[in-house]
Amino acid sequence: MGRTLLKYGVxxxxxxxxxxxxxxxxxxxxxxxxxxxxxxxxxxxxxxxSAVFVGIRHHRDQAGGGVIRFWPAFGLGLGISLVAGLFYVAAWELCLVLMDQDFAAFFASSMVEGAKARGVEGADLARVVEEAASFEAMYRNPLVRMPMTFAEIFPVGVLVSLVSALVLRNPRVLPAR
Known part of the structure; x- marks a missing residue:
């Protein structure tokens, strides 16, 4: 199962x-x-x-003889999603290095510009500016930024793992040949 997890996660x-x-x-x-x-x-x-679905199916058909229970399938899907999420975080960190801009400052200024475009003024605009500055400072910390980036992809992986485990626990769905 570990080989399947790593292969499809990568x-x-x-x-x-x-x-x-x-x-x-x-x-x-x-x-x-x-x-x-x-x-x-x-x-x-x-x-x-979609590699989660393919990985669970591969494991079901090769190691499980065409049968897999929900919890092992769900666990395998979560493992694949975890590995994928780590690669996703590494890719985002690489993007931050390769881009010629300060993403935290860009995003913070986008928050303020968006509020101005919606007509926010006065104290409400001051609050948005404060929140943007707070976000910018927080996002510069990699111990905060990396989990935030991981949280972009992992919930999608949980959902795909759940659906895949529910579907593939039925041996009649895409049976082994």
């Missing part, structure tokens, strides 16, 4: 991390216009985490 991590790195380099650190960046990010995560 595959998922390379796909998710590669998509993140390619997107950030293609758009030069700026999010794609119109909010497509988030949709693109989550779509690439789902594509990458």
């Amino acid at each position: 595959i998922a991590g390379l796909v998710a991390g590669g998509a993140l790195l390619a997107t950030m380099l293609a758009f030069q650190g700026q999010p794609p216009a119109g909010g497509y960046g988030m949709a693109l990010g989550f779509a690439s995560m789902l594509v990458a985490l």
Whole structure:
């Protein structure tokens, strides 16, 4: 099971991390216009985490003789997602090194500009500016930034693991040949 976990976790991590790195380099650190960046990010995560389903199925068919119970399947999926998440974090840290901008400052200024565009003024704007400055300082700490980055992909991995374990515990679904 450990080999399967590592193999499919690395595959998922390379796909998710590669998509993140390619997107950030293609758009030069700026999010794609119109909010497509988030949709693109989550779509690439789902594509990458399809390795969870494939990994569970491979383990079920090869080691389990075509049968796997829910909890071992779910655990395998979580393990694959954990490895993928670590690769994703490493890819984001690489993006931060390769980009010629200060991402924390860019994001903080985006928060303030967004509030101004929505018409926020006075004390409310001062609160947004304070929150942005607080975020910027917090995000500079890698012990905070890395878990935040991991939390972007891991919940998606949990969901994919749950669905995959529920589906693949039935030996009639995509039976071994």
